Amino acid sequence: MKITPTIRAELEQFLQQENLTLSQFGQITGMNRGIISSIVTGNKSMSINQLDRITEAMGLPEGHFYDLFIDNYIIDTPPNMRRIEPFLYRCAELDKLDAIRRVVGAIMDNLLYSPKLFEIAEGLLAQGRLGAALILYEGVAEAEKYQHSERLAICQYRIFKIQIGNDQEKNFQSALQFEPFVKRLDAIDQLDALIDLANVYRSLRKWERTKEVAKDLRTLAEAQYSLEYSQKSEERKPQRPLFFYIAFSKSLIGGVYYEQGKYELALQIAYESCDLDWVKETDEEALRWKSLFQEWGEANICLTKLMAGDTEVLPLYIDLISTNREELLPGLWNIMIVANRYKLNVDGILSQFEREISNIHDQEGRQTNDKQNINDQLVGFLSELADYYLTNGQYEKGISYLLDCMRLSTIINNEHSILRCVRMFERCRQFVSNEVKVEYRNLVEMG
Structure with a gap:
């Protein structure tokens, strides 16, 4: 039978090696001798704050004993939420997500812990600790999957919101999971x-x-x-x-x-x-x-x-998007769609917005609740821009935008856009350098 090591044994060994008395170690940790003695003898359980002080006093990295803490004070003893709650917050602070998963796995057989874990998840979400919150929401959702509770629905909503990111296929799967x-x-x-x-x-x-x-x-x-x-x-x-x-x-x-x-x-x-x-x-x-x-x-x-097909309204549309920064990217995308569809020369318009277009990738870093649409618009615009220049024989510009489009499409897993880029590249392969062909091949392999 495997014997689980204990924090207490590790502490005792350290005190012997360093030839420290309980009083001396208490001074180092800022805790009195009685507390140290109770911890060493096993007469008193340990709080996460006390564990952090002991860990620091022993010269070990933060969170060094967290796995043992889970073994000694959560798995091997009846779960105590007054001990578990601060431990989960501290794990989140140190980004020790595996430790959080172990705790959730250890206690979620009992539905009685669901309300408190949900409350902690909401607290972590408010702090912006999304990875930690996600683990708790998933734990509660799994435990309550046969319950028709509003809390289960809220968990699924939170999971959906947290999971939305750059990968479009994953976004689709998250949406399908949440919709019911x-x-x-x-x-x-x-x-x-x-x-x-x-x-x-x-x-x-x-x-x-x-x-x-x-x-x-x-x-x-x-x-x-x-x-x-x-x-x-x-x-x-x-x-x-x-x-x-x-x-x-x-x-x-x-x-x-x-x-x-x-x-x-x-x-x-x-x-x-x-x-x-x-x-x-x-x-x-x-x-x-x-x-x-x-x-x-x-x-x-x-x-x-x-x-x-009413291209006479194009000047009015340009005026409308020029005064609204939020509409500029989708607006330019729309103009390029029209230009390619109706074979319009929009070189003058592109010159008018040259500075904005040169900074177009700033859109990728924008903090927005609708980032997936921003990425979709950016990919669409780059694709249309590449098509416009390639169709008009401006191969250097066209290929540059095509590779930009393919790079972002690969990041967000937009298969439709990747295929369009491949078709455009093959259409003009004879006009590109070997160096560009290598870069293109690398992007294809990434996709």
Whole structure:
């Protein structure tokens, strides 16, 4: 039978080797002799704060004894959340995620610990310790997977939000895992969850899924709006004004029609989006959002006409995107789509935005809740820009943007864009240097 080593034995051995008395060691740690004696004799359990002091006094790195702490005080004894909670926070602070996994695995057979672990996960999330929080949410979700609780739905929502990143395939799998739990959330949480879900599907160009989620959002938002103004609601409020969710759902549906080439339907919804006379909110934030939706609606009207072939509105569209930094990247992408579709010369426009285009990769580092859409827009723009220059015989510029596009597409695992880059490269392979061919081959192998 394997004997589990103990922190107490390690401490005793250290004291003997260094020829230290309990009093002397107590002075080094800042703890009194009685506490040290109780720890050494095993009459007293140890707190994580005391363990950290002892570890430092022994000249060992932070967290050196954490695995033994789990063995001695969590696995081998009845779990005590007053001891476990500060230990989990300290593990998160030191990024000792494997230790957190061991604790969760050791105690989650008992559903009684779920509420407290969920509470700790929420605390870690608030601190921005996402990796640690994710482990706890996953532990609670696994333990409660046969429960039809709101807490399980919230865990799945938190897991979904934390997991969204640069890898589009992983984002898709995360969305599929979360979607069945959306309707178990409180109605207010559902509003934001549906937006988050729709944004992921939109970034993945899953248009039918985007439309279905947008329809659910509209139905729920309209019901909540009616409830809010038919009686004085004492319920907590959503993150944004209630009308936002109705307007945004319409915008999503219009965007789907636009992407599917159903320009008449897209134009109809764009006109609807500009009509916000029905909005009852009058506070400053609501007015700000109202103004933004009207701006977006006007831009969408112009863009839809442009995509349908009305190139006379191009100067107006350029004016609209020039005054809005957030719309510049998607706006330039749209202009390049139109240029390639209708064989337009947009060299003058590209010169006008030369500085912005040269800094376009700054978008990758932007901290945003919608990063997956930013990456999608950036890949799309680079792809269209490469196509434009290659079609017009400007091979050096075209290849440069193509390789940029392929590099980012590989990072975010955008297979559609990678294939488009491959087709474009093969189309002009005869015009590129051997050095560029090597760089291209390396990117293909990475993908």
